Amino acid sequence: MCAETTATPDYRSTVFLPETEFPMRAGLPQREPEWLARWERIGVYDRLREKEGREPFTLHDGPPYANGHLHIGHALNKVLKDFIVRSQQMLGRDARYVPGWDCHGLPIEWKIEEQYRAKGLNKDDVDVVAFRQECRKFAEGWIDVQREEFKRLGVTGNWADPYLTMDYHAEAVIADEFMTFLMNGTLYQGSKPVMWSPVEKTALAEAEVEYHDHTSHQVWVKFRVHTGDALFTKTPTDVVIWTTTPWTIPQNRAICFGPEISYGLYEIIGRPAESNATIGHRVLLADKLAEAAFGQAKLGGAEYVRRLCDVSADDLGALVCAHPFRGIEGGAGEWDYDVPLLPGDHVTDDAGTGFVHTAPSHGDDDYQIGLKFGLAMTYNVEPDGSYRANLPLFGGQHIILPDGKEGPANVSIIKALAGTGTLFAKAKLRHSYPHSWRSKAPVIYRNTPQWFVSIDRALADGMGQYGDTIRERALTSIDKLVEWTPATGRNRLYSMIEARPDWVLSRQRAWGVPLTCFVKKGAQPTDPDFLLKNPEVNARIKAAFEAEGADVWYVPGFKDKVLGGIVDPAAYDQVFDVLDVWFDSGSTHAFVLRDRKDGTADGIADLYLEGTDQHRGWFHSSMLQACGTKGRAPYRGVLTHGFTLDEKGMKMSKSLGNTVAPQEVIGEYGADILRLWVAQSDYTVDLRIGKEILKGVADSYRRLRNTMRFMLGNLAGFDEAERVAIEEMPELERWVLHRLAELDAEVREGYAKYDFQGVFQKLFAFCTTDLSSIYFDIRKDALYCDAPQSLRRRAARTVLDLIFHRLVTWLAPILVFTMEDVWLSRFPGEGESVHLRDIPETPAAWLNHPLAVKWDRIRAVRRVVTGALEVQRVAKVIGASLEAAPVVHVDGPTAALLEGVPFADVCITSGISVVTEAAPEGAFTLAEVPGVAVVFRGADGAKCERCWQVLPDVGTHKHPGTCARCNDALG
Structure with a gap:
């Protein structure tokens, strides 16, 4: 008769397995909106503001532009800001974040104009206030879209009350900040070359310009010497200049040379059939560049050219040339003036000829030379990029066409030079060239009356702690008042401000805050009473803007309203240019940090954070603006991040099809994955x-x-x-x-x-x-x-x-x-x-x-044990580590370290022996853990049906198939 067998009980229900409803699959795209709604419902941001006694921390938001869906760069920027705001809050600060938007400016105005053109309408036929209202409505629509897209990223902030540069109070403060420059004497009207977009018909700031490859005409042009030493006048002699802007030749007023450069007089002694050079004529060139210049003119080789002698700076300074178009048929004497040779420190012998054609109306170096030597300014180029209609030979011809393509002006100039025999050589050049970041069309330097802020004029405003001029205050702020992350940001902004010219404030557009000033009729910009400087007038303007917004400036009768009873309105003209939008965003510290309840006590932010391009943008304009109106930088810290690239390190482009839209990432993975990408990346460089x-x-x-x-x-x-x-x-x-x-x-x-x-x-x-x-x-x-x-x-x-x-x-x-x-x-x-x-x-x-040192060693020994068991697992000797009870050979100190440590538990084995005997040959070791060797041994006993350890006492307790520990746990 067989003995009756009893089945071992099922102990699974007695094991304390993890219990949670937290799912393995996150489902972030579907679930994240629920948390967003919850945070809004329970008012998380506002409840945090109620915590008292905390040190404030303010990250001031650089305003994005309200004209389109967010791109991945926006997401990177806002997520970084959110990391900072949230972490500072959780570190015990009162971390405030007021999001904002830049609302004025050309991109929005351009969109409205496009809508007009599509309907066959002309913007200039529309009432300016009505036009501005359409721009405002356009901006409002995109603000609503972008706000929801930013919130979807999980960004916390005062979304219910953001700041907008087009809010009435903001417009009033922007105007008031401008009038501070009016009153402190730094504002002036000047006529000088500025970056100009012929397509958009307005001046551009450096931050509104981007550089792309462009193919330009390059010409080598001969200017005949007609006054100077007989060495240069007895035999026909030409100074040869090189330029990539032939269209500026009609505006030439001088030639510059480098006083430290070595020059020579060269004679043409022969010519090949393809050259039109005149044998016996002479040319002046920098010695380092002569060979290349003659090569362009097909005169390369000793059989065509010989060097006659050195030419000194004194020799050059005594020369006067004729303009290439002097006496040209149909020229009506337009160019029958002298062209002097002048010393210029900006001249190098790195490229060209060593002689720089100088048109003061079309380049900053040229303009500075013009100021220094009293050269005449020209006004030959119209706002649309065409020559003035009455310019002989070339009147009405475009340099840049309205569609952004090259006009006929360059080719016409080159043909005219060839016709007068002054074209030494010509070619094409592929190089980096400035373009408008909005129209993507090439820009030009154009002389035009504009409004400037002088950054080197001493200010008597009682805020001279960090310097007397805007430049001095800015450079001192950069060095002493601001912490830069990364530190290289300091050098970049410092060098930009150290070398920058005066700030061009005016734009010839309609959508923006106007330059709220009046000029005296008949007065010259240099006259002391040219600008009306009246505090009462300024106060009226600010009050009107607070009540009705900047549109009121364009309402008929506004001039009479604000000037009446103070000065004679008929004696003044109202200025209708609008402020550079960088002045708007540069002023945000005043109407956000200074004026809002959730601003800062001193109107200074703890941190400004934007991409590296904002060294020439928002960081820059904010620095200049605040140094002029509050005497120092409006921030204590600046953090910059890189740009976003595709996986191959290429710049993202719709045409290449390699863009990554944040909305698509969120739709597939969820916003937390996008945030985690930011956290895993080094934001100080470009991110892929x-x-x-x-x-x-x-x-x-x-x-x-x-x-x-x-x-x-x-x-x-x-x-x-x-x-x-x-x-x-x-x-x-x-x-x-x-x-x-x-x-x-x-x-x-x-x-x-x-x-x-x-x-x-x-x-x-x-x-x-x-x-x-x-x-x-x-x-x-x-x-x-x-x-x-x-x-x-x-x-x-x-x-x-x-x-x-x-x-x-x-x-x-x-x-x-x-x-x-x-x-x-x-x-x-x-x-x-x-x-x-x-x-x-x-x-x-x-x-x-x-203890940490001790457990570092224990963990190292554990790695050797784990490695030894893995060998047995691969060989299918064991299925799990609990089937093992290895012998571990260690030195004396390690054995002492392991004494009292439940090392079998640490190694997840059912048993373990630690010995100080020498290990037998073939014992498992790891080179990186010397002094430890492991010999495999199987565990003795039976497997506990509850914990799966293999122990000798299993089956000897009240509860069948259990070890002592599990038997006691079961009671």
Whole structure:
């Protein structure tokens, strides 16, 4: 008769497996909008402002332009700002963020004009106020679109009350800031060359110009010497200039030479058939450039040219030339003036001929020479890029056509030069050339009356602590008052401001804040009473703008209204140019930081943050504007980031089809993945993004999410009664607390330095290595199988809780949606949010460096054990590490280190022997862990049906098939 057998009970229900509703799959694209709605419903941003006694931190938002959907550069910029605002808040500050928009300017005006042209209408036939209202409406529409797109990125801020440069108060302050320059004497009207867009018919700031490759005509032109030493006049002698702008030749007034350059007199002694040179004629050239110039003229070789003698700077300075068009048929004497040779420090012998054709109306160096030597200015080029109609021979011809293409002017000039025998050579040149960043058309330097702010005129405004001029104040601010991230930003802005000319404020457009000033009729710009400077008038203008906006400037009768009773309105003309939009954005410190309740006490921001292009844009204009009206920079810190590129490092372009739209990334992955891409990147250089990169980011996210899910599952039901004091904890838990203390300092320092990549890398390594691969791996057994009241399990759960509160708040500024999901999974109250929390303080007592050194060695020994077991697993000797009880051969100090440590638990084996005997040959070792060798040995005993450890005592207890630990846990 067979003995009756009893089946082993199923113990699965007795194991404390993780319990959580936090899903493995994030579903971010679908779920993120729910959190956005929740934050708005419970008023997270406003509730944070209610926290009292906190030191304020203000990141001032550089205003994006309200004219289109966001691109990936916008997303990068706003996400970086959000990292800073959220991290500063969670570090205990009152981190305010007021988003804003730039609303005036040419791009919007251009869009409205395009709509008019499509309907066959002419902008100039429309009432200017009505036109401006259409521009305002256009901007309002895009602000609403962009606001929702920014919010979808998870960006926190005062979205209910942003700042707009077209708000009435903003327009009033912009006008008032302009009138400060009017009153302090730095504003003046001058006629000088400025960057000009013939397509848009307006002056451009340097920040409105971008550089693209362009093919230009280049010509070598002969200017006949007619006055000077007989050496240069007895035999026909020409000074040869080189230029890539033939259209400026009619405006030539001088030739410049370099006083330190070596020049020579050369004689043409022969010529090939293809050359039209005259044998016996002589030319003056820089010696270093002579060979190349003769080569262009098909005169290369000693059989064609010989050098006669050196020519000194004194010799050159005594020469006077004739304009190439002197005496030209049909010229009506237009060019029958002398062309002097003048010394110029800007002349080099790097390219050309060593002689620089000088047209004071069409270049800054030329203009400065003109001022120095009293050269006449010309007014030959009209706003549309054509020559004035009555210019002989070339009148009405365009340099740039209305569609942005090249007009006939260059070719006409070259043909005329050839006709007068003054064309030495010609060619084409592919080079970098300035273009309007809006129309993408080439621009020109054009002399035109404009309004300028002098940056070198001494200011008697009582704000001279950092200098007497705008330039001095700006350079002092850069050096002494501003912290630059990265530090290279300092040098870039310093060199720009050190070398920049006066600020051109005026634009010949309609949509913007007007230059609120009046000029006396009949007076000259140099007259002391040319500009009306009256505080009462200024106050009336500001009050009118506050009440009705800047449109009121264009309402008939406004001049009489603001001047009446103060001065005779009939004696003054009203200026109708509008301010450069960079003046608008440069003034934001006044109407945002200074004037708003959520601004700053001193009107200065803790941080300005934009892309590197804003060294010549917003950082620059804000610096100049504030130095003129408040005496210093409006910011204490400046952070710059790079541009976005595709995965191959190419600039993104719609034509190349390599753009990455943030909306598409959010739709596929969710905003948190886009934010994580920013956090993983080095923002100080250009950043790459694309499908493969985003897949890698998503993989990192999944690993982090699994860490969070493990914690949540193993913290189910945790309460304060379980908490264990640190001094009662096992060493492994105390080592984890040490790591938390180390990380806390590193995270705080990283956030303070805006090093988000460093913060994320440290946290990611902690989650994937210290936690997932070590601590969680070791403690799973205790968490799942120990009795609920066991010290080891309670200590582990206590540490998990401490990790949770730190890790979730450390990561909350980066993964705003996911960490909210994690937080609410434990604390689901309606008013709860991780974003209402600060990073918790971490006790210094947790730091334990001797323990950390000890566990570094223990972990190293563990790696050797794990490696040895992996060999057996691959060989299918064992299926799991719990089937092993290896022998570990170590030296005496290591054995002492391991004494008292539950090393089998650490190695996740059922048993382990640590010996100091010499290891047998063939024992497993790792070169990077000397002094440790492992011999595999299988575990003795039977497998516990509850915890799966293989132990000798299994089957000897009350509960069948269990070990002593599990038997006790079952009661």
